[in-house]
Amino acid sequence: MRxxxxxxxxxxxxxxxxxxxxxxxxxxxxxxxxxxxFCHYEVVAPPRFIGLRNYVYLFRHDAAxxxxxxxxxxxxxxxxPLSILASLALALLLHQPxxxxxxxxxxxxxxxxxxxxxxxxxxxxxxxxxxxxxNRVLGLxxxxxxxxxxxxxxxLVVLIVMSLWGFGYPMVIxxxxxxxxxxxxxxxxxxxxxxxxARFRHVTLPLISPVLFFNVVMGVIxxxxxxxxxxxxxxxxGQPIPGGPARATLFxxxxxYQQAFGYFHMGLASAMAWLLFGFILLLTAVNFRLSRRxxxxxx
Amino acid sequence: MRRRPELWSYxxxxxxxxxxxxxxxxSREPRPVHGRTVITWYSVITPLRDxxxxxxxxxxxxxxxxxxxxxxxxxxxxxxxLKTLAAARQLxxxxxxxxxxxxxxxxxxMDVTAYVRRDAAEFGLDDFFPQIRTAMQHExxxxxxxxxxxxxxxxxxxxxxxxxxxxxxxxxxxxxxxxANGKQLTHAGTNGRPDVWGCSRVENWWGEWLIYVRxxxxxxxxxxxxxxxxxxxxxxxxxxxxxxxxxxxxxSAPAGFEPRNGFVNERVAMIVGGHVxxxxxxxxxxxxxWDVQLLPAGPHSRRGGELAMAGYSIARTCRHPEEAWALMxxxxxxxxxxxxxxxxxxxxxxxxxAANIRGPRRHERPRNLGAAYAQFExxxxxxxHPHFIExxxxxxxxxxxxxxxxxLTPEEAGRRAEAAANAFLATFDPADS
Numbered sequence: 001m002r003x004x005x006x007x008x009x010x011x012x013x014x015x016x017x018x019x020x021x022x023x024x025x026x027x028x029x030x031x032x033x034x035x036x037x038f039c040h041y042e043v044v045a046p047p048r049f050i051g052l053r054n055y056v057y058l059f060r061h062d063a064a065x066x067x068x069x070x071x072x073x074x075x076x077x078x079x080x081p082l083s084i085l086a087s088l089a090l091a092l093l094l095h096q097p098x099x100x101x102x103x104x105x106x107x108x109x110x111x112x113x114x115x116x117x118x119x120x121x122x123x124x125x126x127x128x129x130x131x132x133x134x135n136r137v138l139g140l141x142x143x144x145x146x147x148x149x150x151x152x153x154x155x156l157v158v159l160i161v162m163s164l165w166g167f168g169y170p171m172v173i174x175x176x177x178x179x180x181x182x183x184x185x186x187x188x189x190x191x192x193x194x195x196x197x198a199r200f201r202h203v204t205l206p207l208i209s210p211v212l213f214f215n216v217v218m219g220v221i222x223x224x225x226x227x228x229x230x231x232x233x234x235x236x237x238g239q240p241i242p243g244g245p246a247r248a249t250l251f252x253x254x255x256x257y258q259q260a261f262g263y264f265h266m267g268l269a270s271a272m273a274w275l276l277f278g279f280i281l282l283l284t285a286v287n288f289r290l291s292r293r294x295x296x297x298x299x
Numbered sequence: 300m301r302r303r304p305e306l307w308s309y310x311x312x313x314x315x316x317x318x319x320x321x322x323x324x325x326s327r328e329p330r331p332v333h334g335r336t337v338i339t340w341y342s343v344i345t346p347l348r349d350x351x352x353x354x355x356x357x358x359x360x361x362x363x364x365x366x367x368x369x370x371x372x373x374x375x376x377x378x379x380x381l382k383t384l385a386a387a388r389q390l391x392x393x394x395x396x397x398x399x400x401x402x403x404x405x406x407x408x409m410d411v412t413a414y415v416r417r418d419a420a421e422f423g424l425d426d427f428f429p430q431i432r433t434a435m436q437h438e439x440x441x442x443x444x445x446x447x448x449x450x451x452x453x454x455x456x457x458x459x460x461x462x463x464x465x466x467x468x469x470x471x472x473x474x475x476x477x478x479a480n481g482k483q484l485t486h487a488g489t490n491g492r493p494d495v496w497g498c499s500r501v502e503n504w505w506g507e508w509l510i511y512v513r514x515x516x517x518x519x520x521x522x523x524x525x526x527x528x529x530x531x532x533x534x535x536x537x538x539x540x541x542x543x544x545x546x547x548x549x550x551s552a553p554a555g556f557e558p559r560n561g562f563v564n565e566r567v568a569m570i571v572g573g574h575v576x577x578x579x580x581x582x583x584x585x586x587x588x589w590d591v592q593l594l595p596a597g598p599h600s601r602r603g604g605e606l607a608m609a610g611y612s613i614a615r616t617c618r619h620p621e622e623a624w625a626l627m628x629x630x631x632x633x634x635x636x637x638x639x640x641x642x643x644x645x646x647x648x649x650x651x652x653a654a655n656i657r658g659p660r661r662h663e664r665p666r667n668l669g670a671a672y673a674q675f676e677x678x679x680x681x682x683x684h685p686h687f688i689e690x691x692x693x694x695x696x697x698x699x700x701x702x703x704x705x706x707l708t709p710e711e712a713g714r715r716a717e718a719a720a721n722a723f724l725a726t727f728d729p730a731d732s
Contacts, residue, residue: 005305006305009305009308009309010308013308013309013312016312017312017316043382043383043385043386044382044385044386044406044407045406053726057726061722061723061725061726062722062723063693063694063697063719063722063723064693064694064697067697128559129555129556130552130556130557130558130559131558131559147553147554147555147556149555150502150554150555150556150704151554151555151704152700152701152704152706235375238503239503240503240504240692241692241693244503244696244697244700245503245554245555245697245700245704246697246698246700246701246704246706247697247700250697258693261379261383262379262689262693263686263689263693264382265727
C-alpha cells in the first residue's frame with residue numbers, strides 16, 4: 001500500500017506541473033475564449049454578453065469573413081496536394097542509393113528552415129512588378145510581365161509557390177516511411193515481373209499509406225491555420241494591413257489575428273477561433289473515417 | 300510520521316515552482332532612486348530617437364526629482380502593444396497620440412483640460428494654430444499636447460518639370476492642371492511602355508483617394524458617425540478621378556506597377572498627399588530637387604487634404620499626472636518643436652512656423668514653405684470615429700483595390716464599400732467603444 005501511494009505521489013509530482021500548465025495555459029484560455037465568443041469585448045472595458053451576435057455578424061454581415069474562408073479553402077485544396085506530391089517525389093529520389101545521399105537530403109531540407117519573413121522578402125523581389133526578377137526574365141524573352149503580387153488573381157498563386165518551399169518536413173517523414181518498406185517485397189514484385197510504376201503503386205504506396213495519411217492530416221490542418229507566410233508577405237509588400245490586394249491573400253488565420261490584435265475585437269476573434277476549431281475537428285474526423293478505405297496498417 | 304516524506308516532496312516541489320514563478324514574473328526594471336518619481340514614456344522607434352533621448356535628459360536636469368524611462372517600440376507594433384498593456388493594466392504614463400488615434404485611444408486617455416486651463420499662459424496655448432487647438436480636443440475636452448503635424452500637399456520634382464519645359468505647379472492648380480501636366484511628365488522607356496510617371500497613385504490606404512472624395516464634395520460618414528456615405532454621387536466622383544489617373548489619363552502607373560520609392564528615384568514627378576515624415580528622407584538625397592505646393596482644387600472645393608496632428612497623451616491610469624504633465628509640456632515647448640521642425644517637419648506653433656518661414660533653415664527644401672502653411676486653410680482632419688481606421692483599411696480599402704484593378708467601377712466600389720461599412724456600423728456602434 002505504502003509503495004503504491006509513494007508511486008502515486010511521485011507520479012503527480014512529475015506529471016502535476018504539466019497538468020497544471022495545461023489547465024492554466026490551454027484549457028482555461030480555451031474555455032474563456034468560448035465565453036468571450038458570446039461577448040462584446042474590446043480589451044479596454046470588461047466583456048459584455050451579447051449572445052450569438054458575433055456569430056451572426058460573421059455569417060451574415062462581415063465583409064471579410066467569407067472571402068477569408070474562400071481564400072483558405074482554395075489554398076488548402078491546391079497547396080496540400082502539391083506539397084504532398086512534391087515532398088513524396090523528392091523523398092523517392094532521395095531514397096535512391098546515390099553517392100552523398102545524406103548531403104543531398106540536407107540540401108533539400110535546408111529551404112524548410114528559412115524564416116518565413118526572409119522568404120517573403122526574397123519572393124517579394126522575385127515577383128515584384130516593377131523590376132522584379134521574374135518580370136525581367138520574361139521581358140528578355142519578349143513577354144509582358146504581370147503585377148504578380150498586386151493582382152488578386154496571381155497573389156494567391158505566389159503564396160502557394162512560396163509555401164511549397166516548406167516541403168522538407170513532410171519529405172523527411174516520407175523518407176522515414178520509405179525506409180521501413182521491407183526490401184523483400186520489392187524483390188518479390190520484381191521477380192513477379194512488376195515494373196517501377198507497379199511496384200510503387202502496389203508495394204510502396206500501400207506500405208507508406210499511414211505516413212501519407214499523417215502528412216495529409218497535418219498538411220490540411222497547417223493549411224487551414226496558415227498565417228505567418230501571408231502576414232510576412234503582406235508586410236514585405238508594404239500593405240498597411242496584410243491580406244491584400246482586395247482580400248486575395250486574406251487567410252482565415254490572418255483575418256482572425258487582425259480582428260484580435262489589430263482591432264481588438266476579442267469576442268469576434270474568439271468566435272472565429274471556435275468556428276475554425278470546429279471545422280478542423282470535423283474535417284479531421286472525416287479524414288479518419290475515409291482513411292479506413294485506403295490506409296493499410298501492418299497489424 | 301509515514302506521510303512526512305510525501306509531505307516534504309510536495310513542499311519541495313511547491314517551493315521550487317514558487318521560486319520559478321517569482322523569478323519569471325519579477326520586474327526587470329531598475330528600482331527608482333529614492334525620492335524620485337519615475338515617468339514611463341512610450342515611443343515609436345524613429346529617426347528622431349536621439350532628439351527624444353536628449354529631451355528626456357534635459358527634462359531630468361530641469362526636474363531632478365523625476366526620472367524618465369523611454370520604452371521604444373517598433374512603429375508597426377505600437378498600437379497593438381499599447382492596447383495589450385492596457386489589457387494588462389500596465390499602461391505607460393505618457394504615450395504618442397494624435398487626432399487620428401484619439402477616437403479609439405480615448406478610453407485609455409486622461410482628460411487634461413484642468414491642466415491645460417491652469418497652465419495655458421505658461422506653455423502658450425494660444426501659440427498653437429487654431430486648427431491644432433481644435434484637434435487637441437475631443438468634445439470640448441483636452442486630451443493631447445501636440446508636437447508636429449502633417450498636411451497633405453502636392454510634392455513635385457523641380458528638375459523633371461524644368462526638363463519637360465513646364466512651369467512649376469501653381470497654387471491655383473485644379474485637377475485639370477494636374478492631369479495636363481502629369482501627362483506631359485509621363486515618358487516611355489526603352490520597351491515602349493511608360494517608365495517615368497507624371498504622378499504617383501497612393502495604393503493600399505486612404506492617403507490619396509480620400510482627398511479627391513472630399514474635394515468632390517463627398518464625405519466618409521454622416522455627422523453622427525453612424526452611416527457611411529461613400530456611395531454618394533460626390534464621393535463616387537472623387538473615386539472616379541483617383542481611378543482614371545491610370546485607366547483614362549495614363550499619368551499614374553497601373554495598380555501594382557508603381558515604381559518603388561519612385562519619387563526619390565525620380566521616376567515619379569508628383570505626389571498628391573504625401574507626408575512630412577518623408578522630408579527627412581528626401582533631404583538626404585543630394586540630387587533630389589523637390590518642393591511643395593497647395594493641393595490642386597477639386598470640382599467642389601480645394602478643401603479635403605488631410606490635416607493630422609501628432610503629440611502626447613497621459614494614460615488614464617497614470618499615478619503621477621502632475622509629473623507626466625510637466626514632461627508633456629517640456630516636450631511640446633517652442634524649443635523642442637523648433638528642433639523637430641528644423642529636421643524637416645511642419646510646426647504646430649505659430650511662433651515656430653513664422654521663424655521657420657523667415658529662416659535661416661537647416662535644410663533648403665522645401666523652398667515653398669509658405670504654401671505648406673497656406674494649405675492649413677484647406678486641410679481637414681479625418682473623421683473622429685473610433686472605428687475609422689478599421690473601416691477604412693479592413694472594409695472599404697478592398698473595394699477600392701478592386702476598383703483600381705478594374706474589377707469594379709467607381710460606382711460599384713463606392714456602393715459596396717458603403718453597404719459593407721454600414722453593416723459593420725450596425726454591429727459595432729461607435730457608442731459601444
